[in-house]
Amino acid sequence: MGKLDFFVRRTLQLGITLWAVATALFMLFRLMPGNPTSYIISPGMTPEVRQRLIDSYGLNDPLWVQYVRYIENLVTLDLGRSFKTNERVVDVLATYLPNTLVLMLTAFVVAYIIGISLGVLTGWYRGSRFEKTAVVTALVGRSIPSFWMGILVLWIFGAQYNLIPMSGMTSLGSGPTTFWDMVFSLDFLKHLVAPVAVLAFYYMGYPLLIMRNSMLETLSEDFIDLCRAKGLTERTIMFKHAARNALLPVLTAAAIAVGYAVGGSVLIETVFGWPGIGREMIRAVLRRDFPVAQGTFLVLALSVIVMNFVADLLYGVLDPRVTYD
């Protein structure tokens, strides 16, 4: 099978997976106990008004009618309107998703740069005190819940020493800005540092440990001896030959981890008051706001599925030995 065939087949699979996820989400929220209407109607309303409101959201239609409408709308990227606020779900996503992405991706890049570099060094300097320290640090980072770390950082550097902003993406009362103006402002950078550091500390362990293992494997291969025999410097061997070859599993793991990262932000967003999609997702689930909950979960699923797809393709591109037969 050629690369094109593989691409087409995987794309089809991606479509089917998305449909299955969308269907599962539809069913899941409707099977959950609790009535969404209890959040949109007020006790003072007359039964007639309650009924009209419920009808207006289509909640009285048979389930299959609701499902067909849901899938139809989904195809046209119409995710509906929030039961709670009437806001279009697409607008909710457009408001909050970029905030999450800018936080998560920054943390991710920082974590992978540091993690991979430390992974190379720990692999290279196997058995040293440096290796032990780095591995223990990585394990500690992975083990401590990031929200707890966040609270600790806020308490020490925010509440006690007033060195970092305590909450949000911008300073209180700093006024309206466009997303990009905000992102490139110094104020935003100040707010970004603490949550990124906490998240990066957590994410860093994964690439570090994978890279270390991969390095150890690569370093035991014959071509490393050949490099030494050719008289290459240790530095060149470490970075240009060993690390490059060892990088493959880290990169593919990274693609998948990025997919998961979008959803991994919930707690950290709450701790740092970051107005991201995770917080909205929780709010929507708790309030039985089906359209928003479905929309946010779909985006989450989409990111995981797409990044898996990317990882598959990436593997083939990066490693010429991989075939699609």
Added chain:
Amino acid sequence: MTALAGCSGSDGDGNGNGGGSGSGNELPQYSYLNNPANYNPARHDAINLIGDQLNNLGLNTKVQVFEWGTLYTKITDEFNYSFATWSRGLGIDPGRRMAEQFHSSNTGKGGGNFTGYTNKDLDPTLMKQLQEADEQKRIDMLHEIQATINEDVPMHPIVQMPNIVAFNNQQVSGWTDHLVGYYHMEPMTNVEVNNSANELRGSWAETLGTLSVLGYNNETKLFHQFEMLYDKLVRINSELEPDPELSLATDWERPDDTTVRYKLREGHKWHDGEDLTPEDVKFTLEYIKENEIPLYSTQWEMYDSVSVDGQWITVKFSDPVGPVHKVFSNQIPIVPQHKWESRSNPAQASVNEPVGSGPLQFDYWEKGSELSLTKYEDHWRPVKFDRRIWRIIPESSTVWSLLKQGELNYLPYTRIGKQLNDNQDAGNIGVKSAPGDGWWHFSQNTRKEGLDDKAVRQAAVHALPKQAINQQIMYGFAEEGWNLIGESFGKFSNPDVPKYQEQDGIAAGQQVLEDAGYSIENGRVQAKGSSE
């Protein structure tokens, strides 16, 4: 051993449910529905405490935790519960919710009288007080309602909840009490700010989902904003009187029981500079009615027509309306015709930059993060600060740190809890507390065997550990609840309503049960006649 079916209802409670204890043995197991601890920790703990007391009394009670939506549906739609507790507010008029809560015709699914309490003798009074314009007559009727409900106890207040505001006392002063809360227009226009930016900076845990005053669901966080963004025809002051100093109308009159006339304030303008005219008021009322805006359904169902004559607006009601300013005139925000007339589906309109005429006007809204409202200089009752900022911060420990640092300077709707208790003594923290309109209700499903007898219900109320709840869970900020209409409503509260047992509630409750013919064996209440 035979149950005396139908006899327990004959003891004069008049609730018409009849029904006796049925089995002739132990009373059945009762379910007390509780919200999850993370939804409202204090209330969760209080319900557990009450559940223990009810078991000590001899009522086999199982506390069951349900997610809020499920709990609410089980209680109000399915009536699948025995005891229920959550927060209830009466609003500015103590009689407005009485018919909804206790009228015999309102016991159906979602009808509001979820306890299933029926009392044909009380029904006429429940309705008439809503139509009575004479205040003293109305007070008498409300006193009668309180006395009856206090005796029959389908619903009873556990603790009266105060309005609380915590603030940085170096920066904010001048708070005045109001039954509705410190966010009401009157206290908000009295408060003074002393910081370099002359800003009032508050915080809330949840995002503001919308700024549509006709498309929200009466959530407190949004009510706080709309209260200051929009004017209302008549506002009620802290003395609970209609006050022209606060109102969009400067004068009003009632030619008859079904008519009210308002004289609109002259020269007032919308925040965008357009004149606010009587036509805007007419438009608002007709628009809300035509579009059947759910939030204001109680109000738009009241009136038939609106007409304008110079600066006067006349509203005709279909039936007599008693406390018209408390249940109608101060409920509907007046919206600008030139902004809303083009919106075909106002309840679902997306409003991102609201235009009102209130003392604060829209500045900017960073969704999920911050809302800023600035002083509307041309208002007849201006605020004393330049800007009010509302910041979304979910972590309460962060909020308190920022309050102490002076970054935030007030917490508009402070929740009673450990943080408040721990921080209230800090040097720069001030806490104001005023009696509120709300309480935690203890509701009993009168459809259930045993609970269809007022003696059992009274015994349960005797056993409520009110003092422990207030001292241990509410840190002493609340007050023990005794009367459906609390003392915060002044003359509307009936001072003669007897208190249930304050101290040894279990013994008092068991005495009531024994007097009514129940026996207690092995710590469990036996149905009437079962020991005969």
